Amino acid sequence: MSKSYKEYLNEITTFMFDVDGVYTDGSLLIDNNGNLLRSMNTKDGYATxxxxxxxYNVCIISGGKNEAVKSRFEGLGVKDVYLGAGDKIKCYTEYLEANNIKPEQVLYMGDDLPDLPVMNRIGLPTCPQDAVAEVKAASKYISHINGGKGCVRDVIEQVLKVQEKWPTDDERTITSA
Structure with missing residues (x-):
């Protein structure tokens, strides 16, 4: 009998996320200068x-190369942001080795086919509600929330609540995200 995803939550020390389709809804707006614009949910930023x-460790692995995305994550305090990651496994492996992290300690959230190689190697593969079918099939948890609408907050909050680390009333003074 396979374990429920909730049985994995106590092991998680590290969150890894794709960007487009996870922190964003996957839409790209293009301005008159050709700049690609994305929208991110502040609830995801707060949870991060x-x-x-x-x-907790937080690592971003994205195939995209937008420096504004990197700036957003650095503004949240994320130090490990891999952009232009054509080979997500390479980034994943380097990160785990550099930080002495075991695969079973990792929750990864992805939404599309390039995420599958990492998702198939970690403890808790997850995805937003609107992920592609193959990613849903590989996930131990499918958020009830779509990408860019708070799915990152969903998984972070669940882990922190199970581990009794979600902010109490006295701790809710973290600056806005």
Missing amino acids: KVALDKG
Whole structure:
């Protein structure tokens, strides 16, 4: 009998996320200068900051190359941002080795086919509600929330609550995200 995804939550020390389709809804707006614009949910940003403040590792691995995306994550305090990651496994392996992290300690959230190689190697593969069918099939948890609408907050909050690290009323002073 396979374990429920909730049985994995206590093991998680590290969050890894794709960007487009996870932190964003996957839409791209193009301005008159050809710049690609994305929209991110502040609830996801808040949860990311909480996870970092509570000592969790947060790593972003994206095929995209937009420096504004990197700036957003650096503004949240994320130090490990891999952009232009054509080979997500290489980034994943380097990150785990550099930080002495075991695969079973990792929650990864992805939404599309390039995420599958990493998702098939970690403890808790997850995805937004609107992920592609193959990613849903590989996930131990499918958020009830679509990409860019709070799915990152969903998984971070679940882990932190199970581990009794989600902010209490006295701790809810983390700056806005």
